[in-house]
Amino acid sequence: MTYPQTKLALHRLVTDGVVPGVSYSFIDGDRVETGVIGQAALVPQAEPLRPGMLYDVASLTKVVGTLSVVLQLLAQGRLHxxxxxxxxxxxxxxxxxxxxxxxxxxxxxxxxxxxxxxxxxxxxxxxxxxxxxxxxxxxxxxxxxxxxxxxxxxxxxxxxQPIQAVAQQRVLTPLGMQHSTFTPTNAEQCVPTAITAERGVIRGMVHDPKGLVLQRRCGSAGLFSTVADLTR
Structure with a gap:
């Protein structure tokens, strides 16, 4: 077993109730090990976390999508x-x-x-x-x-074109990140993010307030992805 202490720490996050569940991926050279621990949801009832579920990856939108596109434009001399x-x-x-x-x-x-x-x-x-x-x-x-x-x-x-459309065309599609999306169609395949008084259980819709308002024109949040796609 690789990284036993890290796995133990991840399990402890779940057993101590810090988070309901964890999806992880260890990338070590050519070796990749993934796994899931715990629950995807606790309310309205407990629901086990399943491999391949979509997460609202929030600010990783910046790194995966917006940054990648900006670096392309810099490399092409279209931006400085x-x-x-x-x-x-x-x-x-x-x-x-x-x-x-x-x-x-x-x-x-x-x-x-x-x-x-x-x-x-x-x-x-x-x-x-x-x-x-x-x-x-x-x-x-x-x-x-x-x-x-x-x-x-x-x-x-x-x-x-809106940044999210560009990120789909220039990053997600070319990399074969086929499960990543800005518009999930199946909420049950998504891990819930929060419960708020205004929105109830937030699941399958972007949690970030500015992302919710700006939609396709938001480069800071809005991406949903899987562990496998992020590993890729």
Whole structure:
């Protein structure tokens, strides 16, 4: 058995009730070992975790989808690290912020949007573009969804398609990630993410509030994937 201590730690997460279940993949050179432990859901009734279930992988959308597409465009010379965000998104007023700042979360973009999760997509888009640059600009890495939301909109400007459609065409399909999707059609095949007062059990729909509003134009969240696809 490989990585026995890590497996024991994963089992302990489940037996201690930290998480209902775990899907894992160990990649060691050419060897891959996957497994599942525990439950997919606890309410309304317990449901065992099954191999091949889809997870809302949330911010892995940034890494798998948006980053991969941006790196392709950089390699093709259609985008440059030194490009100002305002060159591509004229509504953004601070010309100091570049593609590199967005990629590395050093943009310093900050600000409060009142009732953000209740806004419709056009209003949320406008509000995000009215945020400002704070004191951490180019000095400190501060992780923020807005960086990759902006990158998604810049990709859309270049390729004239929403970022999630581009990620499907340029990343998921070519890599053979055939179970990965932004629009799951079978909620029962998805692992639930949360229970909220407003939405009840969230299953088969994106959990991220901005992802829920922006839908196909969100480069920061929205991807559903399996352990096998992520391993690939």
């Amino acid at each position: 690290l030194t490009d100002s965000v305002s060159d591509w998104l004229p509504q953004w007023q601070d010309s100091r912020v570049t593609i590199q700042h967005l990629l590395t979360h050093t943009s310093g973009i900050t600000g409060y949007i009142p009732h953000r999760d209740q806004l419709a997509a056009p209003e949320l888009t406008a509000a995000l573009l009215q945020l400002h640059v704070g004191p951490t600009f180019n000095r400190q890495m501060v992780y923020a969804d807005v960086n990759y939301i902006f990158l998604g909109w810049i990709v859309e400007q270049i390729l004239q």
